[in-house]
Amino acid sequence: MQDQQDGIDWRDGDVPVSTRFDDPYFSLEDGLAETRHVFLAGNDLPARFCCGFHIAELGFGTGLNLLAALHAWRAAGIAGRLAFTSFEAFPMAAQDMRRAQSRFADLAPVAAELAPHWTGGAQRIVLGDLDFTLVTGDARKTLKAWPHRAEAWFLDGFSPAKNPELWQPDLMQEVARHTAKGGTAATYTAAGFVRRGLEAAGFSVSRVAGYGRKRHMTRATLARGDAPTP
Ligand SMILES: C[S@@+](CC[C@H](N)C(=O)[O-])C[C@H]1O[C@@H](n2cnc3c(N)ncnc32)[C@H](O)[C@@H]1O
Numbered sequence: 001m002q003d004q005q006d007g008i009d010w011r012d013g014d015v016p017v018s019t020r021f022d023d024p025y026f027s028l029e030d031g032l033a034e035t036r037h038v039f040l041a042g043n044d045l046p047a048r049f050c051c052g053f054h055i056a057e058l059g060f061g062t063g064l065n066l067l068a069a070l071h072a073w074r075a076a077g078i079a080g081r082l083a084f085t086s087f088e089a090f091p092m093a094a095q096d097m098r099r100a101q102s103r104f105a106d107l108a109p110v111a112a113e114l115a116p117h118w119t120g121g122a123q124r125i126v127l128g129d130l131d132f133t134l135v136t137g138d139a140r141k142t143l144k145a146w147p148h149r150a151e152a153w154f155l156d157g158f159s160p161a162k163n164p165e166l167w168q169p170d171l172m173q174e175v176a177r178h179t180a181k182g183g184t185a186a187t188y189t190a191a192g193f194v195r196r197g198l199e200a201a202g203f204s205v206s207r208v209a210g211y212g213r214k215r216h217m218t219r220a221t222l223a224r225g226d227a228p229t230p
Contacts, residue, residue: 042186051080056150
């Protein structure tokens with residue numbers, strides 16, 4: 001059954017599909033398993049977690065990746081705060097975020113803890129173990145002005161076929177400029193122009209097994225660390 005509101009088509013109960021981009025916010029198979037495979041394992045997480053570790057993300061969507069990362073951080077027992085910054089042009093309504101997140105029983109405690117913040121339209125959440133920032137606006141503009149670097153990037157801006165703007169070489173240059181030395185990026189796409197853009201930006205890029213029906217995904221590591229401070 002499908003119903004539609006706020007530019008969202010709901011499929012299979014609680015999987016949101018963007019009518020603007022004609023693409024699901026997460027896998028119709030198992031969004032949490034995909035996040036763990038692509039974005040966590042794809043960035044060697046939780047193994048690389050350490051105090052102050054900074055994840056940045058293109059495309060905040062439902063907040064699923066944030067919840068999965070915080071859940072993994074807590075399970076790993078790391079002292080201090082996980083920094084998580086996400087760039088989002090079209091923030092979802094709080095009730096839509098809650099509906100999408102309700103699909104994932106494992107994440108229910110962390111989802112319930114953060115839910116009041118979404119209702120309040122929070123753009124910054126500081127907890128004992130989390131420092132979250134939502135940067136609203138078109139990432140092609142907002143990332144340029146971001147004064148930080150991340151250890152790991154989640155590149156999650158809908159499929160390149162549906163939203164090519166968020167995968168262009170100049171944006172990949174900005175991702176590299178905002179990556180710490182030895183930092184990584186991961187994405188579910190193995191599209192050639194995305195891999196070439198990451199390579200041109202200074203990443204070493206590899207194509208590895210994707211999640212579910214996707215044969216391949218992309219992992220990238222930034223060896224070079226001599227870019228000027230953003
Ligand atoms: C696949 S969804 C992200 C899913 C999300 N990471 C999650 O955990 O649910 C892609 C997101 O990219 C956002 N987006 C698309 N174009 C954008 C742009 N130019 N700048 C910033 N965000 C953009 C969309 O609004 C959407 O929320």
